[in-house]
Amino acid sequence: MFFFLLRRIGVMILTALALTFVVFYLTNLPPNLEKLAKSEASARMTDDQVDSWLASNGFASPVVQRYGEWLGVVPGWTGTTSDGRPTGRCYNRLPKDAEAPRYCGILQGDWGWSTVFKQPVTEILARSLGHTGWLMLWVMIVMVPTALLIGVLSGMREGTITDRVLSTFSIATTATPEYVSGVILIAIFASATAGISPWLAEHGWISGKTLFQGTATSAMDKITFWNFALPVMTIALYGIGYIARMTRASMTEVMTQQYIRTARLKGVSFRDVVLKHALRNALIAPFTVIMLQFPWLLNGVVIVETLFNYKGFGWTLVQAAGNNDIQLLLACSVVAVFVVLVTQLISDVGYVFLNPRIRLG
Amino acid sequence: MDDLSWTGIFTHGFIRFWPVWLALVLTFAVSIRYRRRLALYGKLFDSTVGMIGFAFVMFWVFTALFAGMIITHDPLVQLSGMKNALPGAAVKSPAEGSYPWYLLGGDNLARDVFSRMVMGAREVLKIAPAATVFAFIMGITLGLPAGYFGGRLDTFLSFLANLVLAFPVILLFYLLVTPEIVETGIPMYFAAVLFLFPVIFFSVLLNSRFHPNPPRRNLYVGAVLVIGLWAYLGLAFNLDPTGVFAMDPNLLNVFVSVVFVNAPGVFRIVRGLVMDIKARDYVAAGQTRGEGPWYIMLWEILPNARGPLIVDFCLRIGYTTILLGTLGFFGLGVSPESPDWGSTIDDGRKLLSIYPHAALVPALALMSLVLGLNLLADGLREESLRD
Numbered sequence: 195m196f197f198f199l200l201r202r203i204g205v206m207i208l209t210a211l212a213l214t215f216v217v218f219y220l221t222n223l224p225p226n227l228e229k230l231a232k233s234e235a236s237a238r239m240t241d242d243q244v245d246s247w248l249a250s251n252g253f254a255s256p257v258v259q260r261y262g263e264w265l266g267v268v269p270g271w272t273g274t275t276s277d278g279r280p281t282g283r284c285y286n287r288l289p290k291d292a293e294a295p296r297y298c299g300i301l302q303g304d305w306g307w308s309t310v311f312k313q314p315v316t317e318i319l320a321r322s323l324g325h326t327g328w329l330m331l332w333v334m335i336v337m338v339p340t341a342l343l344i345g346v347l348s349g350m351r352e353g354t355i356t357d358r359v360l361s362t363f364s365i366a367t368t369a370t371p372e373y374v375s376g377v378i379l380i381a382i383f384a385s386a387t388a389g390i391s392p393w394l395a396e397h398g399w400i401s402g403k404t405l406f407q408g409t410a411t412s413a414m415d416k417i418t419f420w421n422f423a424l425p426v427m428t429i430a431l432y433g434i435g436y437i438a439r440m441t442r443a444s445m446t447e448v449m450t451q452q453y454i455r456t457a458r459l460k461g462v463s464f465r466d467v468v469l470k471h472a473l474r475n476a477l478i479a480p481f482t483v484i485m486l487q488f489p490w491l492l493n494g495v496v497i498v499e500t501l502f503n504y505k506g507f508g509w510t511l512v513q514a515a516g517n518n519d520i521q522l523l524l525a526c527s528v529v530a531v532f533v534v535l536v537t538q539l540i541s542d543v544g545y546v547f548l549n550p551r552i553r554l555g
Numbered sequence: 556m557d558d559l560s561w562t563g564i565f566t567h568g569f570i571r572f573w574p575v576w577l578a579l580v581l582t583f584a585v586s587i588r589y590r591r592r593l594a595l596y597g598k599l600f601d602s603t604v605g606m607i608g609f610a611f612v613m614f615w616v617f618t619a620l621f622a623g624m625i626i627t628h629d630p631l632v633q634l635s636g637m638k639n640a641l642p643g644a645a646v647k648s649p650a651e652g653s654y655p656w657y658l659l660g661g662d663n664l665a666r667d668v669f670s671r672m673v674m675g676a677r678e679v680l681k682i683a684p685a686a687t688v689f690a691f692i693m694g695i696t697l698g699l700p701a702g703y704f705g706g707r708l709d710t711f712l713s714f715l716a717n718l719v720l721a722f723p724v725i726l727l728f729y730l731l732v733t734p735e736i737v738e739t740g741i742p743m744y745f746a747a748v749l750f751l752f753p754v755i756f757f758s759v760l761l762n763s764r765f766h767p768n769p770p771r772r773n774l775y776v777g778a779v780l781v782i783g784l785w786a787y788l789g790l791a792f793n794l795d796p797t798g799v800f801a802m803d804p805n806l807l808n809v810f811v812s813v814v815f816v817n818a819p820g821v822f823r824i825v826r827g828l829v830m831d832i833k834a835r836d837y838v839a840a841g842q843t844r845g846e847g848p849w850y851i852m853l854w855e856i857l858p859n860a861r862g863p864l865i866v867d868f869c870l871r872i873g874y875t876t877i878l879l880g881t882l883g884f885f886g887l888g889v890s891p892e893s894p895d896w897g898s899t900i901d902d903g904r905k906l907l908s909i910y911p912h913a914a915l916v917p918a919l920a921l922m923s924l925v926l927g928l929n930l931l932a933d934g935l936r937e938e939s940l941r942d
Contacts (some may be wrong), residue, residue, distance in 0.1 A: 523729075
C-alpha cells in the first residue's frame with residue numbers, strides 16, 4: 195500500500211510538471227507576449243520596441259528557464275533599469291529597503307500580479323475559490339444523494355416501470371449540457387415573459403417579477419434559495435444522470451450475485467437485502483465515478499458562472515483567458531490541474547481502500 | 556399577414572420540414588422491411604429506445620442535408636422591424652414571394668431564429684461526426700499496439716493519454732483555440748501528426764491482409780497512399796494544388812482541438828478491449844498459425860471489439876456536439892455570424908429573461924440531437940449484448 199501510494203504520487207508530480215509546462219508554454223507564446231507588451235506599455239509600439247520591452251522585463255530568456263523562474267527552482271532574472279536601479283523578477287512591489295529574494299516562484303508563494311484586476315493573483319484566487327467553494331458544496335449536497343437514490347431505486351428492480359422512467363430521466367440529463375439546461379431553467383423559472391413566473395405574478399403569489407433570480411451576482415454577498423437554486427441545479431443535473439447510470443449498472447450487477455439470492459432465500463426481507471447486503475457493495479463503483487466527475491464539474495463551473503454572472507473561479511478563468519492575463523491564467527491552470535490530479539489520487543486510493551478484493555503488492 | 560398562433564406555428568413548421576418527414580418515412584420503411592438482413596443495424600429496429608434515438612438522429616441528419624429547402628429566410632439577413640420578434644410574427648412589408656412569417660421569432664439582430672437553427676444543424680453535423688471518426692482512428696491506431704504489446708510502449712502512451720485526460724477541457728480550449736495560436740502555426744503541427752494517422756491506419760490495415768499477394772497489395776496500399784497523402788497535404792498544410800482538400804485555418808484549429816481531446820478516451824477503451832480479447836483462444840490460434848501481430852490486431856481483435864466501439868462512437872458524437880457547443884458558447888474559433896447552436900445560445904442569453912426564444916430554440920435543438928445519440932447508443936448496447 196505504501197509503495198503504491200508513493201508511486202502514484204510520483205506519477206502525479208510528473209504529470210503536474212508536464213501539464214504546467216504545457217500551459218506555461220502555450221500562455222507564453224510570442225504573440226501573447228507581444229500583446230502583453232502592447233497592453234502594458236503602449237499600443238502603438240514598433241516591433242523593435244516590443245522586443246526591447248520584452249528583453250528588459252525578463253521575457254527574452256529561453257522558455258524552460260522562465261518556467262523554472264516561475265516555478266521557483268531557478269533564480270529570478272535580474273537587470274538594471276534605464277536610470278540605473280536594480281530590477282528583476284523578484285523586485286516587483288517589494289516593501290521599501292527590503293532585500294530582494296533570489297527565488298520567487300509559485301513554490302515560494304509568489305504567484306504574480308494580475309494585469310487585468312491590478313491585484314496580486316493570490317488575493318483574486320482566494321476570493322474566487324471561496325465563491326466557487328460554496329457553489330461546489332451545494333452542488334455536492336444536491337447531486338450525490340439524488341444521483342445515488344435514483345441509481346439504487348432503478349437498479350434494485352431491473353426492468354420495472356420505475357427503472358424505465360428513472361433511466362430515461364438519467365439519459366435525458368446526460369444529453370443536456372450546462373449551457374442548455376441553464377438556458378431552459380432560466381426561461382422557465384426566471385423569465386419575466388415566459389415560463390411560470392408571469393402566471394405566478396398574475397395570481398399575486400410572488401412579490402417580484404420572477405420566481406427565481408436569473409443571475410447569481412447577489413449570492414456572492416448572501417446566498418439565498420432564490421438566487422442560488424438555479425446555478426446549483428444546472429451543474430448538478432448534468433452530473434446526476436451520469437452518476438445515476440453508473441450506480442444503476444453497479445446495483446443491477448450486485449443484485450444478481452449469489453449471496454443476494456441466498457439472503458433472499460433465507461427469508462431476509464427485500465428492504466433489508468437492499469439496505470444491508472447490496473448497498474455497500476454497489477456503492478464502490480459510483481465512488482470512483484463521483485471523484486472522476488471533478489474535471490467535468492470544473493467545466494460546468496466555468497459555464498454556469500459565466501451564464502449566471504457569479505464571480506468565482508470559472509468566471510476568473512474566463513476573464514484571465516479572454517484578456518491575456520498570463521499570470522492569472524497560469525495560476526488558474528495550476529489550481530485546476532491540482533484539483534483534477536488530487537481527486538484522481540483519492541479515487542484510486544479510495545477504490546483500493548473500499549474494495550478488499552483488490553490486493554496491491 | 557397576421558401573426559400566427561401556436562397551432563399555426565406548429566402546422567407551418569411541420570410543413571416546412573416535409574423533405575425530412577419523407578426521407579424519415581422512407582428510411583424506416585426500407586429498414587424495417589429488410590431488417591433481418593442488415594445485421595446490427597437491422598436489430599436496432601427491434602428495440603423501441605433504439606428506434607426513437609435513431610429517429611431523432613436521422614431527423615437532424617436529414618435536416619442538415621435538406622437545410623437549403625427548409626429554411627424560410629437567409630440565416631444571415633436582417634429584416635427591418637423584426638428585432639426580437641416573437642414566434643409566429645408576420646414579416647413587416649415582405650418582399651415579393653418571400654416567406655411571410657418568422658416562424659420561431661427573430662433574434663436581437665432581427666434574423667430568423669428558425670432558419671438559423673436549421674442551418675446550425677448543418678454546421679454541427681459537418682464537424683462532429685468527422686472529428687469523432689478521426690479521434691477513433693487515432694485512438695485505435697495507438698490503442699491496439701499499446702494493449703497488444705504492453706510493456707514500455709504501453710506505459711509511455713498511457714502516460715500521454717492520462718496527461719491529456721487530466722487537462723480540464725475548457726482550459727485546453729481556451730489555450731488552443733485562440734487567434735494567437737493560429738498565428739504561431741501550432742494547429743498545423745498538430746494537424747500534421749493527426750492527419751497522418753488515417754494514412755498509416757489504412758495502409759497497415761490493407762498491407763497486413765494482402766501482403767501474401769504482392770500485386771493486389773501494391774494496388775490497394777498504393778491507392779491509399781496516393782489519395783491519403785494528397786488529402787494530407789491539402790488538409791494539414793493547405794498545399795493541395797487542385798484545391799479539393801482545403802480547410803479554413805480557424806476550422807482546422809477547432810477540428811484538431813476536438814480530436815485531440817477525444818482521442819485519449821478512445822485510446823483507453825481500445826486498449827482495455829484489446830487486453831481483454833488477446834487472452835482468447837482464437838488469438839492464440841492465430842499466433843500459432845504464424846500470423847503477424849498487425850494482422851491479428853486489425854483483422855482478428857478489432858472486428859471482435861466492434862460492439863462496445865460502435866456504442867462508444869454514438870456517445871462520443873454526442874459528446875463532441877456538446878464540446879462544439881461549448882466552444883461556440885464561449886465564442887472560441889467560430890465566426891461571429893455563424894449560425895451554429897453554441898454561439899446562437901450565447902447570443903440569445905443576453906436577453907434571456909425577456910426574449911427567451913432566441914436562446915431556447917437552439918438549446919432544445921442541441922439537446923434533442925444529443926439525446927437521440929444517447930438513446931441510439933443505449934439501444935445498440937442492448938441489442939449487441941443480446942447475441
